[in-house]
Amino acid sequence: MEKRDDKYDFSLYEYHNLLHQNILVSYKGPIDERIMTVIGENIEIVTNDGNDKARTKIFKIFMELAQNVWLYSAESCKTISGKQLGMGTLVIGEFGNYYTFVTGNVVKNTDIEPVIEKCEIINSLDRDSLREYRREQRRLANQGKPNSGNIGLIQVALTAESPLDIELTPVSDEESFFSIAVKIKKTNCK
């Protein structure tokens, strides 16, 4: 077949194959409560291998991380009714004895430093210290202390029983793509 210059140069088949390997759910786009409902139901279906604890863990992690993309992504769009929705990417994979859950979104370089610091603190703590950190941060949040808020990331690390693998890739002088990945070992869910 003759190659046209204006041909849409994207192989959906290659994309499909890439996703087909170990990927249970993938989504890119705006996130709101309706999308979360659909993906949440999807998670229940694709992780329905009789391991209820793994399914519950993935669901809990999804609820916290997807909410962060929705609220904090620097890339957003507006619905017809004027609601602002954060955009991002979410992938759930299954690899032998563990599941992976990854979310990513564009962030402003000026906003991301405290989040990275928080992830580093979380990754440096053992389980008991992490629980103590959650109690402390929740207490500060309830006292209305500024910048204490989000205990979602601590919760994610506790639920996953694994560190938060973070990656920051610059996309421009002002913005970067920030992703958080966690592993959920099936053996921890028996």
Next chain:
Amino acid sequence: MNDIHIKGVHEAYFVPTVNFEVATGKCEIEGESYLEETTKFYAPLLAWIREYIDTVKGPLYFDFKLSYFNTSSSKCLVDILDMLKNYQKKGGEVTVNWYYDDSDEELEEIEDFIMETGLQINKIPLE
């Protein structure tokens, strides 16, 4: 002062079932808690407890049977537990039962609520 009865809903958001009874002091929050405006949902529940403590001054029996709550809801749950602890400190009769599924993580969460608020919570495994 009126009872509170809220029927649980599992749609885009998850509203827990809430039953607070003035006559008996029996209160239960069960189901799932993931709300559009968490603080707004829990504010009337906290106001009810405050009014009960100030005017009825009777015993309070709390049953928590939550199969899921997000971190935002957990902050409001701690507010409730704090209020109950303060009532107890002032001589109020308070019993709190927390029903949990057979999971270490849930048990840890209840233990953390106990450490965080100083309130005694009975941990009861669901059958």
